[in-house]
Amino acid sequence: MSIELKMPALSPTMEEGTLAKWLVKEGDTVAAGDLLAEIETDKATMEFEAVDEGVVARILVAEGTDGVKVGTVIAVIAEEGEDAGSVEAPKAEKGQPKAKETAEKAGPAETEEKTEPASAPAPKRGEGDRVKASPLARRIAAEKGLDLSALEGSGPNGRIVKADVEDAKPGAAPKPQAAASAAAAAPTAPAAAPAGEAKPVWFDDSIPHEIEKLSNIRKTIARRLTEAKQTIPHIYLTVDIRLDALLKLRGELNKGLESRGVKLSVNDMLIKALGVALEATPKCNVTFLGNDMVSYKRADVSVAVSTPSGLITPIVRDAAGKSLSKISTEMKELAGRAKDNKLKPEEYQGGTASISNMGMFGIKQFEAVINPPQGMILAIGAGEKRPYIVDDALGVATVMSATGSFDHRAIDGADGAELMKLFKELVENPFGMIA
Template sequence: MATEILMPALSPTMEEGTLAKWLVKEGDTVSSGDLLAEIETDKATMEFEAVDEGVIGKIIVAEGTEGVKVNSPIAILLEEGEDASAVDSASAPKADTSSGTAPAEPSEATEPAKGYGRDGGAAAAPAPAAQSGDRVFATPLARRIAKDKGLDLSQIKGSGPRGRIVKSDVENAKPGAAKSEAAATPAAKTETAGQKPAMAAGMSADQVIKMFDGRDFEEVKLDGMRKTVAARLTEAKQTIPHFYLRRDIRLDALLKFRGQLNKQLEGRGVKLSVNDFIIKACALALQEVPDANAVWAGDRMLRLKPSDVAVAVAIDGGLFTPVLKDAHLKSLSALSAEMKDLATRARDRKLAPHEYQGGSFAISNLGMFGIDNFDAVINPPHGSILAVGVGVKKPVIGSDGEITAATVMSVTLSVDHRVIDGALGADFLKAIAQNLENPITMLA
């Protein structure tokens, strides 16, 4: 039976992608794990692997095609021994890359295959062997091996597309294996991982363009990243009940301590930034106020135990939020080195999905751009995000009641009220401030 190879969802926000390059051609024989194509997602260019063996019978979507919808057929895979006539009988629908309509359902002559990216994209979980009546879907090679070993295919759980039994399933099967309790009907096509982008609101593109009729302007085409940023932030502001907590933090002790550390670390080539201290302070605060270390999960909350801190990194056309996992356990120098590496690879769009997914909390620092203060938008499913402004010299009242000068940094904590209430958010922000104003305690 011919198999449809579908456009995979290689990132949690991917709705469509660009088929940048085919790494195989029609007539090529492929095995599970072989690279099929390079696909540009909303975040990066990633490799797409085969999950079954067979022959590339037909390439449906040409390389360079943009806007290919997730789960649209992009190629036909033939089983061993099938000829090209199976491609014609499959009548595989082509992806509609212009109208934005959903792809047609697969025909009965084909089965959709799901793939995964080499760089951290997970394959769909193995499903029970797909059956139709008494029929069990398996590759010809798997059937021959099962026959030689005297195995009952109906008792083997398939890991191929839609639960299809492949060679490895039969080779690893044990005689008398229990039947799967899963439903026998073929699995429905999965939706893109993560939440769907919110529908655009307001005026249509044509309406906006008419407003500027006769004026000189240039239309800027949106790439996948900009579309995703727009959709997710629209969704965040429409669906997340934000509230904001603001606080000034004195940096004089931190700047003095940082200068001492950098002088001592100069021989190792390490130079700590204020942002490194902010990351560490927030990571420790998540441990000190564990109820704030939480995310919204639709109908429940998830409280995390490690401090996985995301940090916004601006790149051309958008931004990444790479995640520093277990940040509370790492030294300042380790956090500094890791953050530099993640930021560099983010700007080159070389991050794997697992490096920018997750975390319960994020930091957005615009202080280096001279911004005094701002309100950041929460990145779902995070429970909060800290907006950091520039440190500036200001007159303050000292402990002795006298007016003195101090370096003050304004921060704003944007909070998801479904996850964190006001008093809890205040405790969390207080813990962050105390860590930054007493930096030596972060080394304890």
């Protein structure tokens, strides 16, 4: 009996995902544990494994398809002894896309575009018809100044594909009606409107540009940050912190850790300091829930990591209770997998507070947006030589600015100030965080 593979729920909040890439093709034999596909969720790109052995009989959802609902049948596996060629695709349930629909909706990868012979001659287009073309073909056509309405497509149902535009030469200017039809069909604005909608009045398509489709991760970032700024009343508290003692201790610790292959970063030590400060000021280690308040007994620090897909925040669990060497080793491993979109959901979901360090970019000071449902985030600026009062005398010290963003519904200004004061003391007297 054939086995239906369904779009899995790879995180508790996942309702739909993008089938980013198939790692198998029809006719391939697979065993339990083999990788079948890469699926992009609202947080990361994750691998989908086979749980049974058999032969891939049908692939029902093309790679690149967006908005595939959890539970949608994406492929069929023929079991041992079953004729894969005789396996029929299951009937699509209400609300589920059909295989043909997903293939037409999915845009081909930019590095390679597959073309299929049309099963029937493509119908001739009239001047008012919408031009069918792949996103890659549209982009190449725009770069070469081609009129898509003047081309005949060799793809399914007359769809214009990469091969059709690569060798085409720019011709005479199209008729006004055809130009309008092509312009309406081509994606011309960053916020691309559905076919038939007018372009935004602010958009000037005479400026050279590219259209980049938003990933699920970027869409989630946009939604969550908008939600945070619209619903959370932020209060910002900034302190200047002298780093000389912490830098001296870091150098001494790294000499001792060299034989173990561990090299502490300043950020590793700041994660530890924030964890200790949160546990010492529990009124800031909270989540606001409308009519309730969650007070955490442990500090799990989410650390902002920039990746090609956008920002993600892997979590250092129990930051106050871990050694600096453990935090350093853990962060290097988490950051590496974050940049490869290989984090597991439990490694980035949760956390009681966040830290974002932009000092390596030379940013002196900034105010970070709270990562809901957390109650605060700490923004770290660059350490720099500044005039500073040392022992009642003007001197020069290495100083950084740190700004805490607090959810004012849950955290009073005085409590936020207490956390910032303690964080400053721990950094300026770093033995206090490792004792």
